[in-house]
Amino acid sequence: MxxxxxxxxxxxxxxxxxxxxxxxxxxxxxxxxxxxxxxxxxxxxxxxxxxxxxxxxxxxxxxxxxxxxxxxxxxxxxxxxxxxRVDTKPVTNDFAELTFTLDNDVTEQGLTTYNYSGISWKLKSEEAITAGTRVYVMKKDVGVMWVKPVSQ
Structure with missing residues (x-):
């Protein structure tokens, strides 16, 4: 002391x-x-x-x-x-470059699933996409991948 x-x-x-x-x-x-x-x-x-x-x-x-x-x-x-202060810009990660071919049709309802990294993800799209189309993940939510055709 x-x-x-x-x-x-x-x-x-x-x-x-x-x-x-x-x-x-x-x-x-x-x-x-x-x-x-x-x-x-x-x-x-x-x-x-x-x-x-x-x-x-x-x-x-x-x-x-x-x-x-x-x-x-x-x-x-x-x-x-x-x-x-909240940052609103989307986070980019390994999903940004994920592309794959659809096994089933995808709609906005999210009835189709896709297994990635041990998780069954619901697939949703703003427009109907038919099976066999090559798609990429444009954004993701909790348990949901939003996809678009690669050609767009």
């Missing part, structure tokens, strides 16, 4: 960096509370090391309380908005 008191600004900055690493690397900015706390520890430790604040546990406690509250009030809405 004596070592920490002699090096309080550095200890606060190290704890702040640890809190930020946990928030970003482990929790993926899911709580954002540790972000505010880690930043307040860094700010308090830096302020103590350059002489703005005195080196005492009481000052560290109150400074972290006030700075965490200010950061939470100021950054809560922008960070919450950033968390709730």
């Amino acid at each position: 004596d070592f920490i008191m002699q090096n309080l600004p550095q200890a606060l900055m190290v704890l702040g960096i640890i809190a930020l690493i946990i928030e970003v690397a482990v929790l993926g900015l899911s709580t954002i509370i540790l972000l505010f706390f880690g930043l307040s520890l860094l700010i308090t430790g830096f302020s103590m090391s350059i002489g703005i604040l005195p080196d005492s546990l009481t000052t560290a406690l109150w400074s972290n309380t006030v700075v965490t509250a200010i950061l939470a009030i100021g950054l809560w809405k922008p960070l919450k908005k950033m968390q709730n």
